[in-house]
Amino acid sequence: MKTSRLAIAVCPLFFALTAVSAQTPPTDATLTANPVFQKSCAKCHGKTAEGHYFGGPSLISEKTSATSADGLRNIITNGKGRMPKYASKLTAEEIDTLVKQIRSSKSKP
Numbered sequence: 001m002k003t004s005r006l007a008i009a010v011c012p013l014f015f016a017l018t019a020v021s022a023q024t025p026p027t028d029a030t031l032t033a034n035p036v037f038q039k040s041c042a043k044c045h046g047k048t049a050e051g052h053y054f055g056g057p058s059l060i061s062e063k064t065s066a067t068s069a070d071g072l073r074n075i076i077t078n079g080k081g082r083m084p085k086y087a088s089k090l091t092a093e094e095i096d097t098l099v100k101q102i103r104s105s106k107s108k109p
Helices: 001-024 036-038 062-066 071-079 094-106
Strands: none
Touching: 001 094, 062 094, 071 094
């Protein structure tokens, strides 16, 4: 009886941890493969992160990847121009992952 109660108590915790880890992409994943990018950024910056004519700029340009990590983090967190702030929409870990992925992205030759 005690074993089944323990199993019932532990299972929801296991499933919650599994769900959280499934939503957090590894930092070595590409920017466009990141589900956070697809959900929150692709609408304005394009599914390939190359930007839209009237939307957000390219995130794979040399200028963007040369921007400091603190600068990118500030823009994502607090917004800039038409870019909305994501401080209350994304976790600090999600923002840090996006910053790392943007800085490591390269434009197409």
